[in-house]
Amino acid sequence: MNQRPNPPMIPFIDVAAQRRRLGGAIDAAIARVLGHCQFILGPEVRMFEAELTKFTGARHAVTCASGTDALVLALRARGIGPGDAVICPSFTFCATAEVAALVGATPVFVDVDAATFNVDANGIAGAVAAAKSKGLTPKAVIPVDLFGLPADHGAVAAAAEAEGLFILDDAAQAFGATFNNRRLGTFGHMTATSFFPAKPLGCYGDGGAVLTDDDEMADMLRSLRMHGQGGDRYDNLRIGLASRLDTIQAAILIEKLKIFPEEIEARDRIARRYSEALGDVAIVPKVPPGSASVWAQYTIRVAGGRRDGLAAALKAEGIPTAIYYPIPLHRQQAYSHYPMGAGGAAVSDRLADEVISLPMHAYLDEPTQSRIIDATRRALMS
Ligand SMILES: *Cc1c(COP(=O)(O)O)cnc(C)c1O
Secondary structure (H helix, E strand, O other), X not given: OOOOOOOOOOOOOOHHHHHHHHHHHXXXXXXXXXXXXXXXXXXXXXXXXXHHHHHHOOXXXXXXXXXXXXXXXHHHHOOOOOOEEEEEEOOXXXXXXXXXXXXXXXXXXXXXXXXXOOEOHHHHHHHHHHHHHOOOEEEEEOOEOHHHOOOOHXXXXXXXHHHOOXXXXXXXXXXXXXXXXXXXXXXXXXXXXXXXXXXXXXXXXXXXXXXXXXXXXXXXXXHHOEOOXXXXXXXXXXXXXXXXXXHHHHHHHXXXXXXXXXXXXXXXXXXXXXXXXXXXXXXXXXXXXXXXXXXXXXXXXXXXXHHHHHHHHHHHOOOOOEOOOOOOHHHOOOOOOOOEOOOOOXXXXXXXXXXXXXXXXXXXXXXXXXXXXXXXXXXXXX
């Protein structure tokens, strides 16, 4: 018989393994919320926000209903809207550009760096020029810390300051990562993050937060997430949203944050092992000195023509892969009419053809890592 049954599929991200580890603690945390019934902005929300400020070093953490809302709240707090341009990379999850459009502004795309997949700060000036030529006022840049690796925040800050831009860090995939040996949360004027279940620190539903050192902006964010309220709930100062992190999710996140540093280390160990074992058969991710990734994805590059074959070979061995992202935003139906900085986005196009992500989570055991590595090597060397 040359037909072997397919081995069982391993999970791409194993949310259940962590659930088993934390089981009792999470159940008790949820039970406490069920006991006091303060489901919206209950005590666990304030406790979790305090933990977030301790963990990141930011003065303020304002939680909200999702990472997307965190970005929207930040742009709204800053007063960005119609006629304004928001510069963002083309190679990212759609929410980065979506939020600019949602507040009525215009996203303007800029290319990324091939080595880090993150925004190429050298392109920011060209995007500013493109925005001005369309009669828009360049107001903000949203660097993304893609796949868990911080963007080059030094270069982004320099380019943004030269153009007077507000910097909103989209750290939805990179909560806990470090740049210049400091955790994300204080680079740029505001940092948005997500607690979507598949992100490095995920809850059991949707959740997000904005981090900032700016007292006035923090007050504004707290007002905006509660329908633009003032001193009390029926005093409405501005148009806002209903966007809070549920108390139950905050209670879950408090428990998960306790083991998060350990999980970051586990992810990093796995990523190092992958890179050592695969560096001669694929382009493996490089982490610049002073930075640490939280490995939201472990993404390699293979020549475009070989990617489908690799994905199929791994699938046949029960190993799932994913393509983040197969189509850069400037080629998406919803976004293709928005402006692009001078120089275009050739790197984003190339990455979309070459990237493939391997299973990555803190509970991926060594035998499974070996299975993934061996199968990847076999597929790429055949
Ligand atoms: C996940 C993600 C978001 C949005 O977060 P949600 O919590 O899913 O709304 C924004 N930007 C990037 C880069 C993301 O990966």
